[in-house]
Amino acid sequence: MEVGLLMLVGGVATGVFGSLLGLGGGVLIVPLLTLAFGLDLRAAVGVSLVCVIVTSGASASVYLQLNVANLRLGMLLELFTAIGAVVGGAVAFLLDERLLAGLFAVLLAYVAVTMLGRARADRSDTPASDEADDHASSAVEAGPDADGATLDQAVAGPPTATDRLSGPGYTVRNLRIGAVGSVFAGVVSALLGIGGGIVKVPVMHLVMGVPLRVSTATSNLMIGITASTSAIVYLIRGGIDPYVVGPTVVGVFLGATLGSRTAHRVDLRVLRFLFVAVLLYTAFEMARRALGIG
């Protein structure tokens, strides 16, 4: 009973942290289950995939109803993440656990460095880019006519395939690079039990020209298919433990709900630095495990 309650509490903590910091649960759940509860890495990845689908499903439904997520772009890219997820799901069972632990250590260090960069960017706020993002976001909420898209189309002729994937206030570009990035995100998701947002969001925002809010919302939508495709492979191969899934999923779901309701009351800068320290410590522990000294 104690272990079940501890797992539930651990799930709540990872859900709160993940929600406050805009991370999917996977980055936190896998280390929690392996380092604190002694699960083997592949079993932890299977549980994490289920948690990731739950948290993405809950938030993507809200983004869709608010019309922030780009359904068409998301579906086109998730075709490629799903392909990557099938490949990653098949390969995950062939790789040595220590190699997976090493990859996870690299992932954690990368996320820590990215969060430090974000914290610095927050301090030297860039109102211009925020303004552009707000403009795109409000245009998305207002609908296609808000920026005169219909009038533009009438002047420029029938919309192209790229036009159909674009939204008000932005035009999608570099679809091929986006497709390659999506396959990579799918492989990483299946190998490490994460949603892959850390790959998809930068690719969509920086490479494909999609506003950050739309990228985040669309990535959330895509995570469901990415993680469920790999979860199917894990499920059929006996890689998902229902007893561990129970308390962890319930905890993560409660934590994510709590986190989203308290986000506005928390000083995220302090939290981010604390979290970076936790990530670096966890990366160190994972690296020890990879080297066989953990």
Added chain:
Amino acid sequence: MTTNGPRHLEASIGRLLTIGTYVSVGLIAIGTVLLIGSGRSPLDAAPALDPARLASDLGGLQPTGFLWLGILGVVATPAARVAAALVGFARSGERRMVLVAGLIVIVIAIGVAVGTAAS
């Protein structure tokens, strides 16, 4: 194509995700309460998924039945979302998006085949 069509589709898919997620998590929560209440540890060896036993486990209030059904619901919800989008795009005449949604369904089916072949 009107602007109301796609918006209606997105709202419908959003509702489908909400219902699928909440029902599945509800089932997993019931299974968790039964598991913890029975004094079993989550670290005990869990029975494998056996679809034939699912109904009897649910009827007998066994945690395994609720946990597996909830997990299946979680995993199936995104695929149901793609199927719903496929139908919505077909109704609004977006042939390219119908093709994309159809290909995603095929990739998911390949995932099932890969998992089954390797197990």
